[in-house]
Amino acid sequence: MANRQIVLDRLPGAEKLAPGHFALKDGDVPSPGAGEVLLKTRYISLDAANRAWMQGATYRSALEGGQVMAGGSLSEVVESNVDHLKPGDLVFADIGWQDYGVAPGRRLQKLPDLKPETHLLSVYGIAGLTAYFGLLECGQPKAGETVVISAAAGSVGSIVGQIAKIKGCRVVGIAGGEEKGRWLTGELGFDAAVDYRSPEFKRQLRAAVPEGIDVYFDNTGGDVFEACLFAMKTHGRIACCGALSQYDGAPPPHGPRGVPGLIVTKRLTLRGFVVMDFADRNDKALADLQGWVASGQLKVTEDIVDGFENLPAALIGLLHGDNRGKRMVRV
Amino acid sequence: MANRQIVLDRLPGAEKLAPGHFALKDGDVPSPGAGEVLLKTRYISLDAANRAWMQGATYRSALEGGQVMAGGSLSEVVESNVDHLKPGDLVFADIGWQDYGVAPGRRLQKLPDLKPETHLLSVYGIAGLTAYFGLLECGQPKAGETVVISAAAGSVGSIVGQIAKIKGCRVVGIAGGEEKGRWLTGELGFDAAVDYRSPEFKRQLRAAVPEGIDVYFDNTGGDVFEACLFAMKTHGRIACCGALSQYDGAPPPHGPRGVPGLIVTKRLTLRGFVVMDFADRNDKALADLQGWVASGQLKVTEDIVDGFENLPAALIGLLHGDNRGKRMVRV
Numbered sequence: 022m023a024n025r026q027i028v029l030d031r032l033p034g035a036e037k038l039a040p041g042h043f044a045l046k047d048g049d050v051p052s053p054g055a056g057e058v059l060l061k062t063r064y065i066s067l068d069a070a071n072r073a074w075m076q077g078a079t080y081r082s083a084l085e086g087g088q089v090m091a092g093g094s095l096s097e098v099v100e101s102n103v104d105h106l107k108p109g110d111l112v113f114a115d116i117g118w119q120d121y122g123v124a125p126g127r128r129l130q131k132l133p134d135l136k137p138e139t140h141l142l143s144v145y146g147i148a149g150l151t152a153y154f155g156l157l158e159c160g161q162p163k164a165g166e167t168v169v170i171s172a173a174a175g176s177v178g179s180i181v182g183q184i185a186k187i188k189g190c191r192v193v194g195i196a197g198g199e200e201k202g203r204w205l206t207g208e209l210g211f212d213a214a215v216d217y218r219s220p221e222f223k224r225q226l227r228a229a230v231p232e233g234i235d236v237y238f239d240n241t242g243g244d245v246f247e248a249c250l251f252a253m254k255t256h257g258r259i260a261c262c263g264a265l266s267q268y269d270g271a272p273p274p275h276g277p278r279g280v281p282g283l284i285v286t287k288r289l290t291l292r293g294f295v296v297m298d299f300a301d302r303n304d305k306a307l308a309d310l311q312g313w314v315a316s317g318q319l320k321v322t323e324d325i326v327d328g329f330e331n332l333p334a335a336l337i338g339l340l341h342g343d344n345r346g347k348r349m350v351r352v
Numbered sequence: 353m354a355n356r357q358i359v360l361d362r363l364p365g366a367e368k369l370a371p372g373h374f375a376l377k378d379g380d381v382p383s384p385g386a387g388e389v390l391l392k393t394r395y396i397s398l399d400a401a402n403r404a405w406m407q408g409a410t411y412r413s414a415l416e417g418g419q420v421m422a423g424g425s426l427s428e429v430v431e432s433n434v435d436h437l438k439p440g441d442l443v444f445a446d447i448g449w450q451d452y453g454v455a456p457g458r459r460l461q462k463l464p465d466l467k468p469e470t471h472l473l474s475v476y477g478i479a480g481l482t483a484y485f486g487l488l489e490c491g492q493p494k495a496g497e498t499v500v501i502s503a504a505a506g507s508v509g510s511i512v513g514q515i516a517k518i519k520g521c522r523v524v525g526i527a528g529g530e531e532k533g534r535w536l537t538g539e540l541g542f543d544a545a546v547d548y549r550s551p552e553f554k555r556q557l558r559a560a561v562p563e564g565i566d567v568y569f570d571n572t573g574g575d576v577f578e579a580c581l582f583a584m585k586t587h588g589r590i591a592c593c594g595a596l597s598q599y600d601g602a603p604p605p606h607g608p609r610g611v612p613g614l615i616v617t618k619r620l621t622l623r624g625f626v627v628m629d630f631a632d633r634n635d636k637a638l639a640d641l642q643g644w645v646a647s648g649q650l651k652v653t654e655d656i657v658d659g660f661e662n663l664p665a666a667l668i669g670l671l672h673g674d675n676r677g678k679r680m681v682r683v
Contacts, residue, residue, distance in 0.1 A: 079617040242612045261612040275606030281573045281592040284624035286410040291622040293615035 024048040027118040027332055031086045032075055035271035038340060043090065043333040051123040053102050058126045060096040060114050064325075066142050067092070067336050067348045068176070069240075072268040080295045090118040090332070095132075095142045095349075106131055111138065113146065118332050120352065143347035144180060144310055144321045147296055151262060152180035153306045154299040156238055157188075159260035159292040164189030166235035169226075169252075171245045172265055173214070174201040176347035181238050182211050183319045190236070193229045195245055197342045204345065209320060217245050226252060233257070241266045247277035253287050261293040269340045322346025355379040358449040358663055362417045363406055366602035369671060374421065374664040382454040384433050389457045391427040391445050395656075397473050398423070398667050398679045399507070400571075403599040411626045421449040421663070426463075426473045426680075437462055442469065444477065449663050451683060474678035475511060475641055475652045478627055482593060483511035484637045485630040487569055488519075490591035490623040495520030497566035500557075500583075502576045503596055504545065505532040507678035512569050513542050514650045521567070524560045526576055528673045535676065540651060548572075554579050564588070572597045578608035584618050592624040600671045653677025 030044040053059045070079070071092055077083045084091055096114040098106050103126030106112065112129040116122025132141050143149060155177070162168050168185040172178045173194025182205065185192045193213045194205040202214030213229040215222065226248055233254035239246050242264030253259070267273055284291065299306070313319035324344040326335040329352045339348050361375040384390045401410070402423055408414045415422055427445040429437050434457030437443065443460040447453025463472050474480060486508070493499050499516040503509045504525025513536065516523045524544045525536040533545030544560040546553065557579055564585035570577050573595030584590070598604055615622065630637070644650035655675040657666040660683045670679050 080619075239612055246612055247607075259612075261615040263616055264613040267613060273609065276578075276609050276611035277607045278604065280607040280611050281570055281577055281590075281622070281624065282595040282598060284592040284622055285594055285626070286624070288411075288624045288626055288629060289622075290624075291612070291615055291620075293612065293617070293619045293621075295616070295619055298619060 022050045022121070024050045024119055024121045025329055026089050026120075027329075029075070029084055029086060029088060029090045032084070037269050038072055038075075038337050040333050040337070045330065048089075048119065050121045053100050053123045055102055056126050057102050057123050058098055058106055058112075058129060059100040060112065060116055060122050060124060061099045062094045062096045062114075062116065062120055062122070062352045063111075064095040064139060064142055064349045064351055065092050065118060065332060066094060066146065067332075067339050067344075067350065068147070069172075069263060069265045069268055069340060071336055072340055073263070076268065076272070080297070088117075091115070092117055093142070093147065095138065096122075102126065111141065113141065118329075120329070139323050139325065139349065140314075140321060142349050143176060143323050144314060144319065145307055146347075148176035148347050149180055149310050150299070150303060150306055151296040152177045152184060153310060154296060154302070155260045155262050155294055156181045156184050156236070158299060159294050160236040160238060160258050162188050162190050162236045165191070167191045167193065167230050167232065167254075168236045168238065169193045169195065169230060169234045169249055170238040170240070171195045171217070171249070172240035172263075173205055173211070174345050175240065176344075177262060178238070178240055179205075179209060179322055179346050180319065183209055184313070185236075186210050187313060187318050193226075195226070201345065223248050236260070238262060243267055243273065243277070247279060250277060250279045250283055250289075253283070253289055255287050257287060257289050259289060259291040261291055265340075324348040326350045353381045353452070355381045355450055355452045356660055357420050357451075358660075360406070360415055360417060360419060360421045363415070368600050369403055369406075369668050371664050371668070376661065379420075379450060381452045384431050384454045386433055387457055388433050388454050389429055389437055389443075389460060390431040391443065391447055391453050391455060392430045393425045393427050393445075393447065393451055393453070393683045394442075395426040395470060395473055395680045395682055396423050396449060396663060397425060397477065398663075398670050398675075398681065399478070400503075400594060400596045400599055400671060402667055403671055404594075407599065407603070411628070422446070423448055424473070424478065426469065427453075433457065442472065444472065449660075451660070470654050470656060470680065471645075471652060473680050474507060474654050475645060475650065476638055477678075479507035479678050480511055480641050481630070481634060481637055482627040483508045483515060484641060485627060485633070486591045486593050486625055487512045487515050487567070489630060490625050491567040491569055491589050493519055493521050493567045496522070498522045498524065498561050498563065498585075499567045499569065500524045500526065500561060500565045500580055501569040501571070502526045502548070502580070503571035503594075503673075504536055504542070505673075505676050506571065507675075508593060509569070509571055510536075510540060510653055510677050511650065514540055515644070516567075517541050518644060518649050524557075526557070526572075532676065548576050557583060567591070569593060574598060574604065574608070578610060581608060581610045581614055581620075584614070584620055586618050588618060588620050590620060590622040592622055596671075655679040657681045
């Protein structure tokens with residue numbers, strides 16, 4: 022058996038990520054040792070965070086040049102040396118961009134048998150849980166409040182906005198381009214959308230939130246963060262989920278204006294989070310998400326790219342905002 | 353009777369505040385109407401926020417050129433048209449920089465009779481309550497944690513550090529100059545002090561918090577905020593109390609780096625507050641503060657300047673960091 026691998030051949034540093042940073046290799050299929058499991062990859066999740074891991078240590082250690090590119094996957098158990106997993110079981114794995122990998126069984130949980138299985142990587146995976154906990158725990162939205170989301174057409178943002186609608190909020194999405202905006206309002210039920218690429222962005226944002234923002238779910242940082250900070254209402258909350266605008270290139274020389282001055286005068290709460298922080302409440306979250314999907318209140322959008330060799334281009338495209346909803350590669 | 357007044361003759365805009373921005377005037381003593389009280393000023397509180405009010409609307413509307421300079425005071429009731437106040441009672445008032453002023457009685461509360469009465473403006477006034485609620489509510493310090501405070505020798509900071517010690521924390525104060533640092537560690541019991549004016553500031557800060565910062569009480573914003581942000585521990589908390597570094601001059605063109613990136617990866621919580629937000633719990637706070645003062649665990653430092661005419665110079669000096677503890681002017 023061959024084991025295709027894509028390695029991060031060299032770190033991009035302050036450059037934009039490009040195909041030349043990756044290399045395709047043929048590796049061996051590893052053998053699982055005691056307590057280990059051999060996994061075969063079905064789908065690989067693509068996330069903006071993949072690029073952040075190349076910048077330095079985050080909530081995981083930094084990636085290094087020459088290693089198999091890291092990334093989450095939906096994988097199938099092929100051989101198991103643990104009792105709680107058997108061949109054919111599906112798990113969420115962290116074995117990176119390769120056909121086969123070995124992982125310690127104690128870190129793996131059998132996933133439920135549901136269709137389509139890709140939902141395990143989108144709405145019932147990290148994207149859905151991130152949206153759920155970030156909005157509800159960090160944002161604390163109340164019915165009637167105004168919720169604004171950046172990267173609103175992405176895997177997390179598209180779910181955040183729909184949950185906010187379910188909770189009775191007025192929802193404004195920020196996304197790149199008018200077409201995405203039409204999709205957010207037309208398909209997903211957002212109340213308004215604003216194009217951050219427009220030269221009129223700030224004015225349009227102000228017009229979309231005439232009374233200000235109660236909850237801002239930030240996926241981007243940078244200028245969009247700053248614009249929303251200035252539009253916050255007193256006692257508003259900002260859920261800090263990511264800084265997509267700052268991953269693919271040199272680190273910004275400065276941060277947003279208004280920090281910490283506006284945080285004080287508006288009495289804001291900003292809270293950064295990583296989905297694992299709430300893992301003890303995953304069951305409740307998944308039950309809620311499944312209920313909303315079943316009732317049709319939550320539409321799941323997946324952007325599935327075919328072909329292992331397309332992983333680099335799919336990630337690069339995601340960093341440019343090409344995707345709608347959850348992007349993954351079918352291996 | 354004469355009524356000396358100091359008016360804010362013109363707004364400083366982006367300039368440093370200077371004596372020429374003020375003018376001394378002789379006004380009339382006003383007469384209290386129905387439901388009103390005539391007050392005579394004893395002590396006027398000087399606060400960095402006084403300068404912030406000149407920049408624009410904050411938690412109160414912006415000051416305007418030509419108006420009597422605003423500021424809190426400890427004042428004595430001279431004539432009362434309300435039942436709950438009688439001549440001789442002391443109140444905390446908002447009548448600004450003048451000998452006499454009229455205020456609606458419903459906004460005034462009789463203050464307790466305690467000695468020295470100046471404590472009503474310091475530890476039992478806005479400074480003490482700000483320190484108490486900001487640290488305990490926004491900072492949520494636990495025994496054994498490391499608490500860092502900027503403007504640590506000021507009215508609020510000097511109390512924050514001592515409360516943190518009472519709560520069993522390791523306390524590091526940031527202040528300007530070695531002499532203030534010696535005072536913080538020698539007199540107030542701080543574990544360490546760091547001089548933000550030193551060219552070695554960042555290195556010294558890192559050395560003072562080798563394991564990172566759990567709670568940062570920010571009075572300054574700016575470069576000190578940025579340095580502390582980079583030194584925060586995972587799940588750390590930042591209480592945003594003020595932005596002293598940014599009040600006296602042009603607004604900074606940029607904010608601190610690391611926002612929001614480090615907020616996400618370190619899972620920080622930043623919370624801005626104004627002391628009035630916690631007014632419903634003032635009684636409990638005052639009881640705690642009085643107990644700590646009585647037991648000698650909390651030392652109160654007051655910097656009392658004599659003479660009404662010295663108000664402008666006393667405020668300008670405070671903005672340059674001349675004071676230790678709570679600065680006020682005895683009228």
